[in-house]
Amino acid sequence: MSVFPHTQLLFSASLAVVTSGPHIQILDSRTGDLITTTADRQGADKEALLKSGPIRLAAVDRSGKHLVTSGDDKQLKLWEIDGLKLLNERELPKKPTSLAFTRDGQTILSSDKFGDIFSYELHPAPQTAEQKKASLASHDNPSGGKLILGHTSFLTAFLLSFDEKFIITADRDEHIRVSWYPQGYTIENYCLGHEKFVSAVHIPEFSPAELVSGGGDPMLKIWDWMTGKVKREIPILHAVEPFIKVKPARRTPRRFEDGGGEENGDDDAKKKGRKGKARAKSASASLPADPSEEGGEAEASESGDAVLALRHIESLKPGVDESRHLIFSAVGATALFSCAYSDDAVHAFDFEKPVIDFTVSSDGLIWVCLDGQWGVDSADGTPVMVRVVRLSGDKLVEVSGNDVPPLLSSLNSKCLLPTTPAELKALDLFLPLSALPKNNDVEHDPMDREGFDNPGVSKKELGRLKSKKAVAAKVQSRPAGEGGRGARGAQYEESQVRARRCWCR
Incomplete structure (x- = not known):
């Protein structure tokens, strides 16, 4: 039987929030007891959940009261964690790429694929008249969001400085920008030096004046983000590349689908009518979650070259590890990676299954969400979707024996929700491998x-x-x-x- 993998695990106070396909589950982080879930919704509520599709992004505020989610339907949903009550729902102008709460929990920030960041009040005021277009917005905002800033490229990641006076944004065109917040129109600085897309940025709590960035380049860069100068680099390609097991799916450039070049040769694709567009869209709208399902035909190139795309960078919080380590993951890689902040040695812990995401809990444990069904038959027993590791010296080791938290057992048993192969394929867990790099040709x-x-x-x-x-x-x-x-x-x-x-x- 196929089950949904857990795509995101978030901790807040004594609760754990996990997203699985279109569903949200709330658990007691100490006992592992399931408190509430959207999987038991019935009638119109269930229909609305399934219609929204899989949850792509989620964030929890610092108080642990509110959860914000979004998916392919471009709906920004605000939930009250206690009881999973849907408080409000707003339409976003474009598909979001990242979500975050401000420190006071009263504002939601959303970046999108058109390069803009908008802010939304926690509880929107009723609109009495149609909102005017923001003068620099690249598209209309149907929900009255306030434009903070905009790039001329696909925004991949953003974060606020700890004092929330600055917002740091990264895009697909190798740029990192430091802007004032909320006056995003004032640019403080740029951190220029990446040669490929930037997909992950992080400010360590133990060094708030420094920024760690990575993406498609063979190294992590550590910046003084106020001056825009690179302080040092950590080479990672040699350590990460052997564990990249998932290859990107083949994607046809959009301009050829729309009849923008002679190389296409498909007269039907050049049609401007609705039917022509529908055929072009259906040809590349979804990518296989596991390239092996397509017999290897979905690989990005004939050589099957691996694509390096960092997904997430974190650091262990002060007091957990005195030596200061970075933890990071790459899309399609089966390992989680660690390195000392002051050293170039990168260590890997191989799970033999692609890492979807990871979370560092307050006690220093690292919870890793896996695609446990990748490369195996769905009838081969219950897959392991979450594993827990911790740092021992300079390396990651798996938590075992009496140290295993009860929550881990719940995540790998009663929290597994049944699904279909078609729904699994629609998850597109490894889509960044095709979406982030520029045309490889x-x-x-x-x-x-x-x-x-x-x-x-x-x-x-x-x-x-x-x-x-x-x-x-x-x-x-x-x-x-x-x-x-x-x-x-x-x-x-x-x-x-x-x-x-x-x-x-």
């Missing part, structure tokens, strides 16, 4: 100078590239040590780029 890469003569590259894309390069050149030419008000020239350039983009659309 250099011939069709709009960011490659030698590919500019390619008819598949539109004038719009060339214009965006020139604008991005102009912004980067402006920032790099700024005298060392300038920030805040001295960065307004770069801020003005970025706003002009966004204004041109809005005009083109």
Whole structure:
């Protein structure tokens, strides 16, 4: 029997919140007792849950009272954790890429694939009139969200500084930006130096002036984020690559699906009508959760090259580990990785199943969510979806014997919810492997100078590239040590780029 994997595990006070497909389950983190779940909803409530599809993002506020979730339906749902009561539901303008609460729990921040971050009040006021478009927004906001800032690229991650005076954002085009919060239009600095997408950022509690970033590059970078200077790098590719077992699914570039290039050769795909678009969408709308299900045909290239894409970076909280360690995971990798903050040695703990996500609890235990059914027949017994490790010296070791928390047993037994192979495939657990890297085919890469003569590259894309390069050149030419008000020239350039983009659309 197929079951949903646990895609996210969150701890708050004495409770554990776990998301599994479209469902939410609340457990007592000490005893493992199941307190409430959406899986037992009936009637219209059940129908609405299933219609929303799998939960992609979730966040819990510091008080442990509220949970916010979102999925493919672009609905921002606010839940009261006590009883899992749905308090309100708002439509987002585009699919979100990350969610977070502010420290006081009264504001929800959401980044999206169009490069914008909006803020939403915890309890929205009734709208009496249609909201005007934000002047720099790249799309309408149907729920009256307040625009904080915008990038000209797919936003992959963001976080607030501990004092919440700054917001740090990362995108698919190698940029890390430090902006004031909530006055996101004021750019304090850039952290430039990545050569591939940035997909994970983290500020350690033991070093709040430093930022750890990673993504598709073969190293972690540690920055002084107020000056934008790299302090050091930790090479990781040699340690991570052997454990990347999931290959990206083959995806056709969208411009060829829409008839943007001669190479397509499919007359049907060039049609502009609804039917033509529907055929193009259905051809690449979903990716197999396990490439082996498609007989290996879903791999990104003929060589089956592995793609490095970091998913999550954390550090152990002060008092748990005096030596200060970083913990990180990569999409499609079967191991969890650790390294001392002041050392370059990277250690791996192999679970032999792809790591979906991990969470560090207040007692220093590291809870790892796995795709326990990957590579095995669903009839091969009950899969193990969660395992717990801890740091011992410089390496990770599995918690065993009397040290195993009761919660672990519950997560691997009564919290497993039945599903179908079709619903499992729709989860797209490894979608970032295809969505984050730019087109692997250099011939069709709009960011490659030698590919500019390619008819598949539109004038719009060339214009965006020139604008991005102009912004980067402006920032790099700024005298060392300038920030805040001295960065307004770069801020003005970025706003002009966004204004041109809005005009083109």
